[in-house]
Amino acid sequence: MTIQKKTYHHGDLISSLIKAASDILQEEGVEGLSMRKLADKVGVSRTAPYHHFKDKNELLCAIAEAGFKAQEARLQSLLSSHEASEKRFHRYVYQYIEFADTQREVYDLMYGRLIWKTGTPTSSLKDASKQTFKRWLDWVEQLQEDRVLPSNNSALRVGQASWASLHGLSRLLIDGIYLDRNDIQAMTEQMIQTLTQPASS
Amino acid sequence: MTIQKKTYHHGDLISSLIKAASDILQEEGVEGLSMRKLADKVGVSRTAPYHHFKDKNELLCAIAEAGFKAQEARLQSLLSSHEASEKRFHRYVYQYIEFADTQREVYDLMYGRLIWKTGTPTSSLKDASKQTFKRWLDWVEQLQEDRVLPSNNSALRVGQASWASLHGLSRLLIDGIYLDRNDIQAMTEQMIQTLTQPASS
DNA sequence: GTCTAATCTTGACAGTGTCAAAATAAAATT
DNA sequence: AATTTTATTTTGACACTGTCAAGATTAGAC
Incomplete structure (x- = not known):
């Protein structure tokens, strides 16, 4: 103590x-x-x-930064599991949505307007966010090789697009538009199907 | 005058x-x-x-409501064009992103936290938003029949998921995260490919 | 032309972020 | 051990916010 x-x-x-x-x-x-x-x-x-x-802004940035660290740690720990690539991706999607849903306020800070548009992101926050995104892109590359995510475009584009989709779903959940709590599971499932390459029957 | x-x-x-x-x-x-x-x-x-x-909130709701009306009008006018279903969908996606990009502040009001979470959406706003979404769902149904959007799930789910994706992309654009202005076109294109059913070669 | 209802103003209150200057305590130096 | 320097914290102040209550002004109804 x-x-x-x-x-x-x-x-x-x-x-x-x-x-x-x-x-x-x-x-x-x-x-x-x-x-x-x-x-x-x-x-x-x-x-x-x-x-x-220095600012209220700086305080918020610090909190957001911790959020990124936490999110990355979760990804890292998931990646260290021995599991089929596809299954792992599915788990990630669920995990992502769950993170956004349970830590909504932090999530909002991490990706929201308040810091990135209204405020001024700390350079340290920018670094953390960039790194988190880079880790995601690296994994996307591998997911493409594993034929879990489509290879119709560069890892960057596929990564941006699929992440944007996850983000959109998260936001709707958080802000409570067109979508309520009961739909989460079904939506997540549908999102996974949209994102992943259709199985070659 | x-x-x-x-x-x-x-x-x-x-x-x-x-x-x-x-x-x-x-x-x-x-x-x-x-x-x-x-x-x-x-x-x-x-x-x-x-x-x-009554409130600042009510004022904002009024503005947002006008936004929904505008958005719906644009959709309506697009739907009245004689054009191949797929092509029309592509144009819609571009149009949606463009709306979000040029009317960012209104878009933010329409779908943002300020009204839907922090504030209290006017019942009249709720109606407008619901109607806009319903129009979208109706169209999704048709897009499924036309084999532009996948039929692996109900129109509701497919509509929610694909719209969430568009929304996510819009948000990243607006808030300026991971994505800058030059990426818009490439991202939109990639998004279209992800959303639409892969052509049966 | 008087009355009523609609419309607008002044005054006030509690809350916000944040700057400048003063107060206090701990650490460093002599 | 005494003094100076540095790190912390406080008090006072300013401009700004949303919004309520009470009064002033005007337009339209009778």
Whole structure:
């Protein structure tokens, strides 16, 4: 237990902030996450966080970055399993959707407008995101060789397109449009069939 | 020219508001659209808009609704063309992406979190969105008959999945992730190939 | 021409992100 | 051990946001 309290110096503000922010995020969404409320929750004054994160934007980037790391770790662990390539891909799709569904707020941060358009992604976040995408592309290449994904185009294009599809499904789920919770499984299954090469009967 | 000024009663506030709001939206994004700024632009006091729209949310819903109407009109006009079914579908995909790309802020409103998750979609907006989707499903059914889209599943599932894919691509474009402007055409092409049934050689 | 309903304004409140300057404590240096 | 430097944290302030309540102004109905 590394808990020390009531001292003027908090001792571990940076990680406390990220942790508390992640909690608020999951419970109340980004809208409920304000710098002031966050500071209050950690037990520190309004502007204290600003000495560790230049911006609210930087805080959010840090959380998103952790999300990418987590997502990549999951992919990595899946890839280390001994399993048929196709089966593995199927599992990945389910895993991806599940990640987006259970960590919706983090997912939204990772790929959402708030950081990438409205805000300014940290270079460190950009790196993490690029790396995650690169890992995906490498795997796509292999999936093409294994005839799981189509080879009608470069790994980049196939990777972009298929990932865009997964992303689209995730978004609809998260935002709750045209699609409710009960449809998840059927949709995921259908998505897999669309993405994968039709079996040569 | 229906311009009348300096009268206490504006005369045509409702539509003026929507119009001005749409302008701000396109130029500065949702972040730049505040009720106060909007009122100012129209030349009216801060709270005047609140007598025509209960909420900022309601204003946004109105804009989004107009977007759905526009989108549906475009689909309708495309459907009335005499053209091979497949070709028509291809054109639709291009058209869809182009809509999302040029009207990004409206598109974001139509399908984004701000209204559907954070806010509360107007029942009138819900209707418009549902109808747009239903029109799409009807067409999907026909596309299946024409062997343009796969028939491995119900029109609902195929429609949801393929639309999710289009949506995902649009989002990546809008938010600018993993994908830049130069990739649009190639990606759209690849998306079409993924979605459509492979030709039985 | 008076009354009523529609429309618009002023004032106010609580909340937001964030900057500048001052306060405090810990670490480094003498 | 005393002093200086650096790392932290706080208080005060500003401009901005959405929106409510109460009052002012005007248009249309009778």
